[in-house]
Amino acid sequence: MIAIKRSISFGVEVKKKPEADNRKNQKPEGRVRCVIVWHGQRVRLSVNHNVNPDNWEKSVQRCKAKTTHGKNKTPASVINKDLQEMEDLINSIFMRFEEAGRIPTKEEFSEAYDRQVNPEKYVEKDKIVNPADEPLFKIYDKFIKDGMTSGRWSEGTLVKCRTIRKHLYSISRKLSLNDIINGGINILIEHFAKVPDNFKQKGLANTTIKNDIAFVKVFFRWAQEHGYCDASPFLYQKVKLKTAEKPVIFLTKEELMKVYDFDFGHKNYLSQVRDVFCFCCFTSLRYSDVYNLRRSNITDSEIHITTIKTHDTLTIELNRYSRAILDKYADIPFPDDKALPVITNQKMNDYLKEMGKVCGIDTPITITRYKGTQRYDKTYKKYELLSTHCARRTFVCNAIMLGIPTNIVMKWTGHSDYATMKPYLDIADETRRSAMTAFNRFEDFMFPSDDRTKNNGGAESGAEN
Known part of the structure; x- marks a missing residue:
């Protein structure tokens, strides 16, 4: 919480003086104005009262007691009550900004004040809109921008991200976060099963589909972290597609x-x-x-x-x-x-x-x-x-x-981590197993066939002895 130093002052602004012939019969009037100043910002507000400047106390910034003002002879007590309520409202607005820990701009203050005195203007504007029910593409573009500005993404990741956006857009231009959360991964699987592969044949391979859905989940995890949706039901779904382990391509x-x-x-x-x-x-x-x-x-x-x-x-x-x-x-x-x-x-x-x-x-x-x-x-x-x-x-x-x-x-x-190394360790294990079979031919190198036979016979004789 912070303290916002401010001043709230009321004054009478006289628009024009009465003409000379009517000065005796007409009392001058002025509109009450409120001026708020804080941290280099200044806002002027109009008060819905006209008052007689002669009956205005500048020292307390209120109308003199037991006086009336304007054509309707509005009592000073009514005007002063409205001025006090206005000052209290202004202070309450500043207190909310203080609790939020930030100093408002004059535009932010003016809107906050207008919302209090003219709430009907904001009824339509304030209708609660769940961003998860809106088309997701503006959110997805923020996701891309965040990845680019953070420096976390390689060029390949950025290309992949844009490709996934095209896939989502082709499902529906109005596709929302909740459409996927409620529909589950089947929405994505059904789409990817129709997309032509690199050989122009219908449907992507299951491995590719799993990888693409994993990337979609990265986006949904980001959207959840930034408060756009609760993506838990979608994130916890598993993709149950049959896949074959892809061989590691390397040079011996x-x-x-x-x-x-x-x-x-x-x-x-x-x-x-x-x-x-x-x-x-x-x-x-x-x-x-x-x-x-x-x-x-x-x-x-x-x-x-x-x-x-x-x-x-x-x-x-x-x-x-x-x-x-x-x-x-x-x-x-x-x-x-x-x-x-x-x-x-x-x-x-x-x-x-x-x-x-x-x-x-x-x-x-x-x-x-x-x-x-x-x-x-x-x-x-x-x-x-x-x-x-x-x-x-x-x-x-x-x-x-x-x-x-x-x-x-x-x-x-x-x-x-070792998990990413496992495919390589498996290759090394397989190679070692193959190398171990060389020992099956050990005697071929150590002994000619006749000698090996004699040696076997000697072993048998020794056993008999």
């Missing part, structure tokens, strides 16, 4: 070194894309971070960056492969003193597929998707699935398979 160490050492000849654009990709494979950097990597972020042995996506401050040691890539471009100037020749994400993804094809990264990979209850299996060659994010997965998978402790890997990547 053999594939990585094949790409690293490959000679692309005159295709210099592929050499540069390969260098940026391999640099990420040896440092764990995301595309957004390598795109923004500047020479000032690099010392002789380390990279120091604040990540674009999560704002984590990371120190990543350089190994001989990442160091060699940086040295290759050390004397070549790039815009904004960038360290490497990084092109747009979309173009780089296209070139990575071409690079993988040229390098023979063609291991078949089958991906299973569900649309509703229908299962779809499609086999790709690995190069068809390469993207910039595969570099980060390549780093994590190979680091774990090299035996580097998971907590050390997480310090390089910025992962905050």
Whole structure:
């Protein structure tokens, strides 16, 4: 609560003097005015009374007792009572602002006063409108603006956010928060099941639908936190769609070194894309971070960056492969003193597929998707699935398979919990299990077939003895 220093004064404002011929017969009259001054603000209010200036006491700012005023001969007691009530009303308005802890502007005070003396003007305006029943798009736009100004969102997140807005708008231009809260996730599932996928076929894959609904929930959680709705019934609903675990696409160490050492000849654009990709494979950097990597972020042995996506401050040691890539471009100037020749994400993804094809990264990979209850299996060659994010997965998978402790890997990547690392740990476990089968052929390396037979016989003889 704060104290608002103010002054409230009443005075008589005489509009004009009576003409000379009528001065004896007509008493001068003036309109009572109220002037309020506070913290550099000033408001003049008119009082609905005319008074005789000769019967006005300036010292107390009231009419003299037992006098009458105006054409209707209004008693001084009535006028003074109205003036006191007006002063009390003005003080009560200021007290509400004091309790709210803020100083009103003259516009805010004038509206608050007008609401008290002319309430009928605000009946329609004050009808309670539940924002959750109104079209949600103005609220969604505030959500976008908040995400942009806070700096929490990457460019990819912003694109995703705008895509979701288009989906919601296509459901209904008048779609409200309560429409979704009351209708549940089925409204969204029914819509997404009709949207064409990347192959122009009806319906998005169940995995995509789950991800999109998860993003819608991010918006509803924000709307609830900002007082627009109670989204709990919607937020607690689970999306029960059948999905298949998506394989982690990464390069094995053999594939990585094949790409690293490959000679692309005159295709210099592929050499540069390969260098940026391999640099990420040896440092764990995301595309957004390598795109923004500047020479000032690099010392002789380390990279120091604040990540674009999560704002984590990371120190990543350089190994001989990442160091060699940086040295290759050390004397070549790039815009904004960038360290490497990084092109747009979309173009780089296209070139990575071409690079993988040229390098023979063609291991078949089958991906299973569900649309509703229908299962779809499609086999790709690995190069068809390469993207910039595969570099980060390549780093994590190979680091774990090299035996580097998971907590050390997480310090390089910025992962905050083990749950996000689980898919990579599962790959490492599977690789170790496969490697263990090599011991099934242990005797093939240690003993020729005849010797092994003799050895087995000796063991049996020993057992008999």
